[in-house]
Amino acid sequence: MLKHPMLEYIKEEGSSGMRLPHILCPGCGAGQVLNYTLHAVDDLIKEEGVKKENFVFISGVGCSSRLTSHYLDFDSGWTIHGRSLAIATGALLANPELKIIVFTGDGDAAAIGGNHFIHAFRRNINVTVLCVNNGLYGMTGGQVAPTTLPFVNTPTTPYGNIEDAFDLCKLAEVAGASYISRWITAQPMQIIKAVKKGIANKGASFIEVLSQCPVHEHETPVDSMNALKEITVPVKKAESSDKIPVGELHFAPRPSWTERYESVIEKANQRLS
């Protein structure tokens, strides 16, 4: 029978029975991001000859972080809340050849893992961070998050959110990430291209995907996904608009942490011999 092409990279069955369908709600943006990332990885494996063993997927805790070790037939780690970037740093130390993809949510990256987030980008470690930003804490009941837009109603802000939202792309740029782009889930081809560019970039790449959460937004998946088009604007037209810019926001390659670390090892070896 004809099957979805990306099921090739998924563990459909585990020791405790069927793993799929996954736990995510109907129409979840995290599921779409998984599909896009697998398409990008599939292209790299089949067209550019990158070895499957070289890919490692690491995630923390949250809806989007459930995507890795539960379902993927790659080396993967489902790690501590907010500390996925710290564990990615350790994996890179053990093997600098790895192509590490970190799945994270807005709560995982910006709230509990905020400090790891900025320091991983300051070091410019060679990872691709995919942040599925739905603007609320989905797994715990839709409460207000640092990325919730102002005046949005959530269970903990029933009269509207009074705080301004975190701009994760600007934060990553100031911290020192070398490739930064922002997309919405309704831009499949752009995200696939961005993931490929992020993996090819030798340094920290940050890709933020604004995502729908139909369950907590109390809308149908299609309406919820298309509502993101209303609040965003392409980066070229961003100056004359107060909406959220989407597109490639920043690309400035600089030496990565692993490259510098290798030069230190070389220097130390010379001095010892």
Next chain:
Amino acid sequence: MIEIVIDAKYCKGCNICIDFCPKKVLRCSKDINAKGYRLPEAVDIDACTQCQLCVIVCPDLAIAVTPK
């Protein structure tokens, strides 16, 4: 011969594939799966251009179209 297969075990009936299809090949059917989700169905297979957009956007990896 183009074939469009929707996996009734994996599909959660979110209708995102129906929204994305540029040729409006898919529509919501009257069938429901074991979990009570309404599945999409292909109505006009001849209009399908095998662009694979529905395959790329599916959050549940539940749809497959014969590759070009």
